[in-house]
Amino acid sequence: MTDGAGLTIGVLGSYGGRNLGDEAILTGLLADLRHQEPNARIIVFSRNPAHTALAHPDVEAVPWEGVSRVDSSAVLDRLDLLVLGGGGILYDKEARRYLRVVRVAQERGLPLLTYAVGVGPLSEGIDTGMVRETLGQATELTVRDQESRMVLEEAGLLNPITVTADPAFLLTPEEFPESWLREEGVPAGKQLVGLSVREPGRAAERLDVDGYHRLLAQISDFLVHRIDAYVLFVPMERDDIRHSHGVMSHMIAAERGRILHNDYSPRQVLGLMKHFDLAVGMRLHFLIFAAMMGTPFLPLPYAGKVFDLAQRLGVPALRGVEREVEGPLLAEVDRLWDERDQRANETARRVAAVCEQARGTSQVTRGVLESIRSRMLSAATA
Secondary structure, eight states, X not given: OOTTOOOEEEEESSOSSOOHHHHHHHHHHHHHHHHHOTTOEEEEXXXXXXXXXXXXXXXXXXXXXXXXXXXXXXXXXXXXXXEEEEEEEESTTTHHHHHHHHHHHHHTTOOEEEEEEEEXXXXXXXXXXXXXXXXXXXXXXXXXSHHHHHHHHHTTOOSOOEEOOOGGGGOOOOOOOHHHHHHTTOOSSSEEEEEEOOOOTTTSTTOOHHHHHHHHHHXXXXXXXXXXXXXXXXXXXXXXXXXXXXXXXXXXXXGGEEEOOSOOOHHHHHHHGGGOSEEEXXXXXXXXXXXXXXXXXXXXXXXXXXXXXXXXXXXXXXXXXXXXXXXXXXXXXXXXXXXXXXXXXXHHHHHHHHHHHHHHHHHHHHHHHHHHHHHHHHHHHO
């Protein structure tokens, strides 16, 4: 930091991969940093620097995957703080990739703040050891849920750990005009259900693709006939489009299904939620968006983070998305529709509480930034 300039802050997370959830996290995190440190120079370590720079023209985006230690060091030497997170990035086989960068930063004495990070599962020795080593030296640790704190404690972390909430809860919506729905082939005058699917991937390796496609098709057909609805699939990343088609291929009323095709920002997709009469989904940030906009929603938990969200918001959620739970799921969808008005106030109260918890990350961040500024000022005047 030079006289009159802000701090130089690095942000390392799962950014640039065109996942709307991760981009929502980055959008909320950057807005918070700008509020705390308006003159900051922010450098985002990205999988796709060109995409990140286009989406966020006020930051510098640099690659980190496949980058040598020497080149990483050259960027890290310019920083006053490294922010790790947010999002679920510290799990087996993936944690070690991020923490190699963190380790190089810490060798240079760079302070580390974890920003509402998600942790787990952690069972492999390499990842667990690196988490214990690097996060044990962190200036502050914030995680997005209780499960992440428990995983860190089981890994041997002795530092104080603050549980906050996902940075996406800091977002404000942008307008999603009705005309955009017409362009997407959604007719006016019908009930509209939002639906979110996901690929198996590393976060849901045990997911039976054909089974869950058929299950979601059953739910979609049920809602088409129960409330005379159209179903709009909302892809949160590119591969969701293929799985949306997979679900529609099993629908009897496939002509009532639409897939959102145009590119939208996280704030615009948040604005889209107000058009839904009901939302059913697997993706965490699709569900967060529905909750924030007061849309009645049913989570389909495939991982602990989705179940944790349901618990925090007091929303019923059956474990798993197997065909065996088809009957209970349809019954819960039916109940959700009938009780949507009665549930709305309690859900809104809980959402407000979680938004306040998300702002808790800001408070921790503020303390870290103030400490860095104070230390640098003392060094400059010594």
